Amino acid sequence: MQHYDFAIVGAGYAGSVLAERLASQSGKKVLVIDKRPHIGGNAYDYYNEDGILIHLYGPHIFHTNSPEVFGYLSNFTEWRPYEHRVLASVEGQLLPIPINLDTVNKLYGKNFTSEELSDYFKTVGEPVAEIKTSEDVVVSQVGRDLYEKFFKYYTKKQWGVYPSELDKSVTSRIPTRTNQDDRYFSDEFQSMPLHGFTKMFEKMVDHPNITLMLGTDFKDVKDSLSYDQLIYTGPVDEYFDHCFGKLPYRSLHFEHKTLNEEWHQPVAVVNYPNDNAYTRVTEYKHLTGQEHPTKTSITFEYPQAEGDPYYPVPMPENAELYRKYKQLADQQQNVYFVGRLGTYRYYNMDQVVAQALTLYKKLVGADSLADVAAGKVPSK
Numbered sequence: 001m002q003h004y005d006f007a008i009v010g011a012g013y014a015g016s017v018l019a020e021r022l023a024s025q026s027g028k029k030v031l032v033i034d035k036r037p038h039i040g041g042n043a044y045d046y047y048n049e050d051g052i053l054i055h056l057y058g059p060h061i062f063h064t065n066s067p068e069v070f071g072y073l074s075n076f077t078e079w080r081p082y083e084h085r086v087l088a089s090v091e092g093q094l095l096p097i098p099i100n101l102d103t104v105n106k107l108y109g110k111n112f113t114s115e116e117l118s119d120y121f122k123t124v125g126e127p128v129a130e131i132k133t134s135e136d137v138v139v140s141q142v143g144r145d146l147y148e149k150f151f152k153y154y155t156k157k158q159w160g161v162y163p164s165e166l167d168k169s170v171t172s173r174i175p176t177r178t179n180q181d182d183r184y185f186s187d188e189f190q191s192m193p194l195h196g197f198t199k200m201f202e203k204m205v206d207h208p209n210i211t212l213m214l215g216t217d218f219k220d221v222k223d224s225l226s227y228d229q230l231i232y233t234g235p236v237d238e239y240f241d242h243c244f245g246k247l248p249y250r251s252l253h254f255e256h257k258t259l260n261e262e263w264h265q266p267v268a269v270v271n272y273p274n275d276n277a278y279t280r281v282t283e284y285k286h287l288t289g290q291e292h293p294t295k296t297s298i299t300f301e302y303p304q305a306e307g308d309p310y311y312p313v314p315m316p317e318n319a320e321l322y323r324k325y326k327q328l329a330d331q332q333q334n335v336y337f338v339g340r341l342g343t344y345r346y347y348n349m350d351q352v353v354a355q356a357l358t359l360y361k362k363l364v365g366a367d368s369l370a371d372v373a374a375g376k377v378p379s380k
């Protein structure tokens, strides 16, 4: 039986980054197992039957403030500059979200300047003694009307609960602006992998020390594998057979369609805060830069409770339940939990890359993230 230094469960960012570093920088023999038939985890993209590059698990837009993460991923891809813009369909208009000067002026038929808008927000914002929930964040900044039109029902659809029941972190991710900046993210690095995410992952795991075992559930093979250490990027509660109960995850149903037209909507993503059962519609050609004169592919996202675990639900009782699993996880010898599902965190791609590099840093005893990203690790 082949023996491995590391078995890694999951070929998404967490698993692939660790496999790549351990194999290429530390000379370790690594087995990567994923139950899906492909690498890339939720960031997987592919050319559909109409030849359009789409994201199977919903739109993924890369953005980060970390030069280490950007520099590290640049070893495996060139980039296409892309700044993400989102419009929200509200009362028959398509308005910029995050809320900015144009959003308010168009919605209310006003002609505010930035200063006037700041004053307006001060009059409509409702003071909250301590900002705890996602509702507090928005209502304190922009008042109740904008909260209801852009956030309240969108969040209810997306998470199955109102923002008043969700941790403040969910809506804190979205800024409010008084200028005309209509970019969805303000990060320093905003770009898409030039040839797609999957191509980037292919380069990461293309190493003689890495063996891929796809289409295989770890549960079904774990007793027949031989390895020294385990890195687990699947759901932490599943690893422990849900011994404290199930950690709640939010799931999505994706409806992918190709239309016989060049363009469907003016930007990559249109949000539907109030109408329709879906939350948003994505048109991929805006993201990828792909040209096609007569066809375009789009995806509708329908949130649901059951299905693949996509989003850990940030609520206090879930954080409490996770703490129990974390305690158990910390007691394991030679088993490490990492990634969105392994640590039950609502992390973006860049944060998962940073988390994986940080674990690698710990495993090899390196000094800094910059060192491990650049391959400067102590020899063992």
Ligand SMILES: Cc1cc2nc3c(=O)[nH]c(=O)nc-3n(C[C@H](O)[C@H](O)[C@H](O)COP(=O)(O)OP(=O)(O)OC[C@H]3O[C@@H](n4cnc5c(N)ncnc54)[C@H](O)[C@@H]3O)c2cc1C
Residues within 6 Å of the ligand: 009, 010, 011, 012, 013, 014, 015, 033, 034, 035, 036, 040, 041, 042, 043, 057, 058, 059, 060, 061, 062, 063, 216, 217, 218, 219, 233, 234, 235, 252, 310, 311, 338, 339, 340, 341, 342, 347, 348, 349, 350, 352
């Ligand atoms: C709809 C959606 C949109 C998103 N948009 C963005 C975005 O625009 N920008 C951004 O930065 N982030 C975005 N994200 C977040 C991003 O997808 C994650 O941060 C990232 O993919 C997490 O990587 P990961 O390796 O932790 O997990 P995953 O990508 O989920 O990988 C975990 C892998 O483990 C495998 N696995 C689990 N259990 C087992 C098992 N028992 N046996 C074998 N394999 C197993 C799974 O099949 C999966 O492939 C989005 C997420 C979703 C769901």
